[in-house]
Amino acid sequence: MNFHYQYKKQFQEALVQWFIREKRDLPWRHTHDPYKIWVSEVMLQQTRVDTVIPYYNRFIEEFPTPEDLAQAPEEKLLKQWEGLGYYSRARNLQAGVREVVEKYSSTVPDNRPEIIKLKGVGPYTAGAILSIAYNKAEHAVDGNVMRVLSRVLLIKEDIALPKTKKIFEQAVMELIDPAYPSEFNQGLMELGALICTPTSPKCLLCPVREFCTAFQEGRPEELPIKTKKTKMKDLFYDVFVVQNEKKQFLLEKRPGKGLLANMWQFPMVEKSTTPSEGFLADSYNVDLVSRERLLSFKHIFSHLTWNMESYYLKVEQNGQPTESSVWFTEEEIKALPLPVPMQKIWAAWKETEAKHKHA
DNA sequence: AAGACGGGGGT
DNA sequence: ACCCCAGTCTT
Known part of the structure; x- marks a missing residue:
């Protein structure tokens, strides 16, 4: 030039x-x-x-x-x-x-x-x-x-x-x-x-x-000239807001590498692979008391889409939850870094909870 | 060189 | 639905 x-x-x-x-x-x-x-x-x-x-x-x-x-x-x-x-x-x-x-x-x-x-x-x-x-x-x-x-x-x-x-x-x-x-x-x-x-x-x-x-x-x-296309993958998840008899909620920390590394999420299972009924007893050592539908939505990342269906489960706790999952109170959750899709689910839970109290 | 990595706003 | 945004890191 x-x-x-x-x-x-x-x-x-x-x-x-x-x-x-x-x-x-x-x-x-x-x-x-x-x-x-x-x-x-x-x-x-x-x-x-x-x-x-x-x-x-x-x-x-x-x-x-x-x-x-x-x-x-x-x-x-x-x-x-x-x-x-x-x-x-x-x-x-x-x-x-x-x-x-x-x-x-x-x-x-x-x-x-x-x-x-x-x-x-x-x-x-x-x-x-x-x-x-x-x-x-x-x-x-x-x-x-x-x-x-x-x-x-x-x-x-x-x-x-x-x-x-x-x-x-x-x-x-x-x-x-x-x-x-x-x-x-x-x-x-x-x-x-x-x-x-x-x-x-x-x-x-x-x-x-x-x-x-x-x-x-x-x-x-x-201008400018820009090629390149993004191929998007679709993933399908069931997400569970799991509450025990002590009004605590189950959350797990994501791995230290990769997508949303070290952020917290509600337990999530890929739909296609797992029958989500068996997920609870097998993976988290709890018994189901009640199940309520929360929110369904898509969350779009730059390179993939999460298709989410979320549920509110009340459970009875049998023992310790598995490895990476921890019971938290509502107050403790406020300090945890949650990705936006989890914030949406948490907000949906709070809404139904407020509705129940009102009724 | 191509893909992974969030989320929101504009058209 | 697709594009872009005061990009960088990893493979």
């Missing part, structure tokens, strides 16, 4: 001034603390600004410094992250912050070779922290930046391919305003979020439309 000096200068000026003028007032824009910028960037991975704001505020209140996060028990960390999704982000963030506390005396590294080695910090997050917190001229290429630059520069490579990202990283390094790296990078992202949107971009409001090849050619909404 080979831009003329004047073109580059004017593009930088237009973008940076637009950002300074029009930027949204967001919580993480009131600080330059690299730790807080880091937290915000991790939360923003594959997640919308509006979703992140309340999580960010609660998280920073609970863990104001790297030391606070480093010392937090995992259950407390996951409870803070509950509902935000991609829970390995939380674990990796804590692991990365622990590295910073231990190896760098709690100071986030200010250079790419060191910062990118931190757990959970990839090429984008590295560049975002370096440019936003330290004002370094580093690329921070996310989906917004690829969309904006694919249009401005008419880049028709498939952005689903990993190697394509390098093209955009080089383009940013070529274009970035050395006087305003933070505003330049954030300007590209802000433009992607507010103006240069995936469908129906607001080109007439765009501060850089005079530099935009796709706008001049007339079909900006057809």
